[in-house]
Amino acid sequence: MSLFSEKAESLIPYVPGEQPKDGVYIKLNTNENPYPPSPTVIEAIKTAVGDKLRLYPDPECSELKKVYADYMGLSEENIFVGNGSDEVLSIAFQTFFMGKKDVLMPDISYSFYPVYCSLYDVVALEIPLKEDFTIDTSDYIISNNGVIIANPNAPTSVALSRDQIEGIVAANRGRAVIVDEAYVDFGGESAVPLVNRYDNLLVISTLSKSRSLAGLRVGFAVGNKVLIEGMNRVKNSINSYPVDLLAQVGAKAAILDREYFEKTRLDIIKVRDQTTEQLLKMGYDVLPSKANFIFIKNPEKNAEYIFKKLREKKILVRYFKQERISDRLRVSIGTAEEMEAFIKALAEI
């Protein structure tokens, strides 16, 4: 018998976008927010850094849950908190999908989903996106044991409406439908208002994108009390305190500063739409984005070639060597200045 478990021998892990350490790059590769976190977040964390770090943090994240529940118009028992939405997704896969087959997901979506399937013995039934990279909701009204959809989808940036999501949720009563809304604040319609009506809907969100807090690691799941209880059972069988004291404090402040959130997310939407317009003029194909990134295709040039050339010019974007999308690049929306530099670099290539 091997020293390792069978699973540990065979896993092929997720590979995150590069985090260069020298700081000379324009980073448009990991969908981070180009704006800093709200000044109230910085202030709140600085105030919290002190003697209390010797104590374990609140394992329930009660204050944070309360603030997020208020923001969502729900109650604390509808909220699950984890170490970034990746950990929340991992726990959701364990709670709802582990050991099941025929779990539906798009063939092109967040590339961490297949990794969770492999880790938790889930057999996915991958549903091809349509030619235009949209989801045909009728594809999800078939026999299954669960559904997961990113909305807006990644790396496509394309979104379903709330009504379309509701159609899928309503058709799958008794089975968990997970909607991963990491990017919803940039123009999508959140499914959270449906949570009170559908006890099979779980919505996952994060502070990494629209709250500029990728460095702090806070994600949420929102759903019916029974679903959240199940997730807590799994979470408390792994690590009682995955969200540290400072992350709890910073996250709370971020959710409370509605004004800063509105301002920065609207700025990003504006820059995204301007960038899209410029790229369309240059002949690029750009999918209609509701996210803080765009998914683009040069009509002639090879995507990997452009990716490498941009890297030489100290601009990082994301290239996926994957069927159907290897002719495209995913480009995060930076500041107006960063996007100008990006457009200029593209023009030169």
Add this chain to the structure above:
Amino acid sequence: MSLFSEKAESLIPYVPGEQPKDGVYIKLNTNENPYPPSPTVIEAIKTAVGDKLRLYPDPECSELKKVYADYMGLSEENIFVGNGSDEVLSIAFQTFFMGKKDVLMPDISYSFYPVYCSLYDVVALEIPLKEDFTIDTSDYIISNNGVIIANPNAPTSVALSRDQIEGIVAANRGRAVIVDEAYVDFGGESAVPLVNRYDNLLVISTLSKSRSLAGLRVGFAVGNKVLIEGMNRVKNSINSYPVDLLAQVGAKAAILDREYFEKTRLDIIKVRDQTTEQLLKMGYDVLPSKANFIFIKNPEKNAEYIFKKLREKKILVRYFKQERISDRLRVSIGTAEEMEAFIKALAEI
């Protein structure tokens, strides 16, 4: 089919010690350090709180690994970093034990181990501690598929020597032997110096106890490069960034401040030994502790009764309703003043 996975239905999670929110208690119930973190930790985190929180943290924790490797006299490839030693343990169970039977562990040990067994389909072979709560190392020289031992053991506080640990590791070549050293800095002998000689030894440690950083969530595994690679494969299939930016920075500073670490840990050892002496005089049975807690038994009074009475007096300790140890209390070592208050309260009960 249920909405939940079969596992999520059946799990019985770990229950951590109470974290009261009102701050009026003397907390001797979760083995936290009574001293604040080093001033250099506070300073380093305050300096790091800023715009960089918008970016993902270094998924490799490279700088932190380097500092810890230097401290341990090893190289970076021997170090794994996780969100507290609980997450590290969880990943170690997945990496080495998942799906195996006959994994050896003491019958009385950290109560999270059986929870991991249940989550990851590990069939443990629980080896009874001897009558005096020590481990008989010869019990671990039998056919098995892995070994995990807390050293010092919890909640007993009793430790094996490095030579005794080496005996177990040497007899189990080809199978992972995990030594959980959460409490080793309070008088135990670490097995880390054996890591270069035994490719089956994994040592797990934490900054929550001897570095006063329970609130920051940083734990380590130290072992042969091949073991660490396996753990990274599992970790990167769950969450690329479980240790946030501020935790990485604070942890680095904590390891670098050797002087503060030495001073506080020696203080705790001193207070522990003084408290032990007083309790022995009062007729208590106190196991010989190498940890920052003691495991005590009143010769007459019921442990649960004392636990409740202490709680009324605003002193929290830990009581385990578990066979063989339900007549004992686990008491974390606080400051000299806190332990005086504890002794006084005991005398009154």
